[in-house]
Amino acid sequence: xxxxxxxxxxxxxxxxxxxxxxxxxxxxxxxxxxxxxxxxxxxxxxxxxxxxxxxxxxxxxxxxxxxxxxxxxxxxxxxxxxxxxxxxxxxxxxxxxxxxxxxxxxxxx
Numbered sequence: 001x002x003x004x005x006x007x008x009x010x011x012x013x014x015x016x017x018x019x020x021x022x023x024x025x026x027x028x029x030x031x032x033x034x035x036x037x038x039x040x041x042x043x044x045x046x047x048x049x050x051x052x053x054x055x056x057x058x059x060x061x062x063x064x065x066x067x068x069x070x071x072x073x074x075x076x077x078x079x080x081x082x083x084x085x086x087x088x089x090x091x092x093x094x095x096x097x098x099x100x101x102x103x104x105x106x107x108x109x
Contacts, residue, residue, distance in 0.1 A: 034105045038066060041074050042096035050075050050096045058099055066101035074098035
């Protein structure tokens with residue numbers, strides 16, 4: 001029993017030493033850029049009612065060093081509106097866009 005425990009302790013110690021020796025290989029390189037991400041999405045201001053992202057918000061993030069990488073539809077809303085002269089209501093589609101940004105993260109030295 002003591003021998004089995006001693007062997008187990010030796011194996012665990014060897015595994016820990018092996019992992020400790022590999023820590024620099026497993027960690028990301030300092031030269032590899034890391035990124036931080038940000039999204040501007042439409043705000044729901046009421047039940048089923050959204051507010052578009054204002055263009056000044058997009059440009060202000062660009063001024064802060066954020067790069068625009070994607071624009072996608074966030075909410076697509078269909079409204080039926082009936083005008084006086086029409087018998088069938090018209091379906092009006094509204095697209096609300098989301099904007100995705102990235103910039104290089106500065107690593108602490």
